[in-house]
Amino acid sequence: xxxxxxxxxxxxxxxxxxxxxxxxxxxxxxxxxxxxxxxxxxxxxxxxxxxxxxxxxxxxxxxxxxxxxxxxxxxxxxxxxxxxxxxxxxxxxxxxxxxxxxxxxxxxxxxxxxxxxxxxxxxxxxxxxxxxxxxxxxxxxxxxxxxxxxxxxxxxxxxxxxxxxxxxxxxxxxxxxxxxxxxxxxxxxxxxxxxxxxxxxxxxxxxxxxxxxxxxxxxxxx
Amino acid sequence: xxxxxxxxxxxxxxxxxxxxxxxxxxxxxxxxxxxxxxxxxxxxxxxxxxxxxxxxxxxxxxxxxxxxxxxxxxxxxxxxxxxxxxxxxxxxxxxxxxxxxxxxxxxxxxxxxxxxxxxxxxxxxxxxxxxxxxxxxxxxxxxxxxxxxxxxxxxxxxxxxxxxxxxxxxxxxxxxxxxxxxxxxxxxxxxxxxxxxxxxxxxxxxxxxxxxxxxxxxxxxxxxxxxxxxxxxxxxxxxxxxxxxxxxxxxxxxxxxxxxxxxxxxxxxxxxxxxxxxxxxxxxxxxxxxxxxxx
Numbered sequence: 001x002x003x004x005x006x007x008x009x010x011x012x013x014x015x016x017x018x019x020x021x022x023x024x025x026x027x028x029x030x031x032x033x034x035x036x037x038x039x040x041x042x043x044x045x046x047x048x049x050x051x052x053x054x055x056x057x058x059x060x061x062x063x064x065x066x067x068x069x070x071x072x073x074x075x076x077x078x079x080x081x082x083x084x085x086x087x088x089x090x091x092x093x094x095x096x097x098x099x100x101x102x103x104x105x106x107x108x109x110x111x112x113x114x115x116x117x118x119x120x121x122x123x124x125x126x127x128x129x130x131x132x133x134x135x136x137x138x139x140x141x142x143x144x145x146x147x148x149x150x151x152x153x154x155x156x157x158x159x160x161x162x163x164x165x166x167x168x169x170x171x172x173x174x175x176x177x178x179x180x181x182x183x184x185x186x187x188x189x190x191x192x193x194x195x196x197x198x199x200x201x202x203x204x205x206x207x208x209x210x211x212x213x214x215x216x217x218x219x220x221x222x
Numbered sequence: 223x224x225x226x227x228x229x230x231x232x233x234x235x236x237x238x239x240x241x242x243x244x245x246x247x248x249x250x251x252x253x254x255x256x257x258x259x260x261x262x263x264x265x266x267x268x269x270x271x272x273x274x275x276x277x278x279x280x281x282x283x284x285x286x287x288x289x290x291x292x293x294x295x296x297x298x299x300x301x302x303x304x305x306x307x308x309x310x311x312x313x314x315x316x317x318x319x320x321x322x323x324x325x326x327x328x329x330x331x332x333x334x335x336x337x338x339x340x341x342x343x344x345x346x347x348x349x350x351x352x353x354x355x356x357x358x359x360x361x362x363x364x365x366x367x368x369x370x371x372x373x374x375x376x377x378x379x380x381x382x383x384x385x386x387x388x389x390x391x392x393x394x395x396x397x398x399x400x401x402x403x404x405x406x407x408x409x410x411x412x413x414x415x416x417x418x419x420x421x422x423x424x425x426x427x428x429x430x431x432x433x434x435x436x437x438x439x440x441x442x443x444x445x446x447x448x449x450x451x452x453x454x455x456x457x458x459x460x461x462x463x464x465x466x467x468x469x470x471x472x473x474x475x476x477x478x479x480x481x482x483x484x485x486x487x488x489x490x491x492x493x494x495x496x497x498x499x500x501x502x503x504x505x506x507x508x509x510x511x512x513x514x515x516x517x
Binding site: 005007009011012013014016018020051055057060063075079080097126128 | 254265266328333335337338340346371372373376437438441494
């Protein structure tokens with residue numbers, strides 16, 4: 001245990017009733033929404049597992065998840081009315097409840113469909129801390145506590161070097177990174193946690209690399 | 223410079239630098255966040271203002287939670303006190319009203335500061351704001367109090383996770399009471415030793431508290447437990463201010479808390495598998511909620 005902040009103890013300022021089942025759900029939804037992209041999704045399906053499934057209704061976990069996808073922060077008083085708001089916006093949402101003891105006690109799969117189909121899994125770790133563990137089958141480790149660059153790309157020699165060199169050229173320190181791939185030469189994913197935010201310039205440079213299919217610049221979640 | 227890992231470290235640092243606990247807290251926080259102390263204090267003030275809002279909104283609502291188990295009790299307390307003088311002094315009446323107001327606000331999906339957790343959100347604000355209002359404490363004093371509460375919670379959290387699922391309610395409402403007790407001593411002008419004694423006394427006297435909420439929801443007993451432990455924290459503060467010492471020092475009390483949490487059956491740690499959750503009434507409520515929500 002190194003240094004930490006007092007504000008981890010006396011906040012978040014959040015809509016109740018539960019930091020893991022309400023605020024954590026909002027944060028998973030927020031991260032998933034950012035991974036999905038800037039467009040509002042047309043259709044989203046949530047599969048809640050274990051304690052999320054069992055006690056989610058009473059904790060507003062469903063409302064929290066949907067609020068996050070809608071871009072509401074954990075202290076947004078609209079969370080309570082998220083279902084009605086999503087209805088008004090014409091978002092087709094649905095919930096499914098399941099038990100699977102291979103999964104974390106507070107776990108969810110979020111599947112967006114419409115323009116693009118993307119499935120995102122996340123866990124609520126307690127105290128409103130969350131982690132996105134998987135995107136479309138790739139293992140990732142995305143907590144929203146760092147500025148994070150998320151890439152899906154073609155696995156080939158030199159890709160990690162190319163990306164990290166580019167980041168280094170802008171004097172940004174990499175705090176940690178997670179890589180995974182389908183198979184040699186197939187699709188792969190990289191999530192890179194950074195000590196400072198990326199500039200537009202780096203993002204533009206990344207876009208020029210043909211072998212990168214998806215780029216998401218995910219800022220620290222409040 | 224090694225981080226402050228124990229209350230002993232904290233006290234040594236206070237003595238070496240001749241500072242109050244809150245001064246070390248704000249200086250460490252500024253170092254961590256790479257900002258000025260004034261900015262830390264401004265952020266603390268924002269949390270206090272959110273706490274004040276939750277109390278105000280909670281005092282003016284009787285909306286029930288989704289399960290309908292809680293939400294209307296603060297109003298009953300308010301009505302009682304308008305008709306009766308009560309036994310508690312007016313400041314203690316405020317402490318229990320504020321704690322209940324905040325905890326109910328949380329249960330009805332209102333906005334609160336999870337200090338240190340959502341389920342235990344009523345204790346620290348009720349103690350700090352209830353006592354500081356009564357004593358006409360300055361804004362600066364109230365900020366000092368929340369800084370004091372914060373560093374107490376931070377040092378405990380480094381050893382024992384502040385989560386009912388990890389160590390039972392002692393790790394949530396219990397730690398909150400310890401934080402609140404220290405904060406109240408700061409408001410009332412106590413010494414660093416008295417602050418840590420107050421925290422030790424408060425936590426020591428709730429060790430073993432189970433987390434056994436009905437239907438696994440942050441409602442019964444959580445909501446009403448907040449006013450109980452807010453008053454508990456004042457008891458600890460008063461005793462510490464009288465120079466009563468905890469025979470077991472706070473660091474060792476936290477070791478005991480951690481050990482007891484580990485020994486506690488998982489059935490008593492937020493899993494709704496024992497205790498109040500599985501009483502005849504607890505099971506009946508759970509069953510009827512399941513019927514409504516899973517149909």
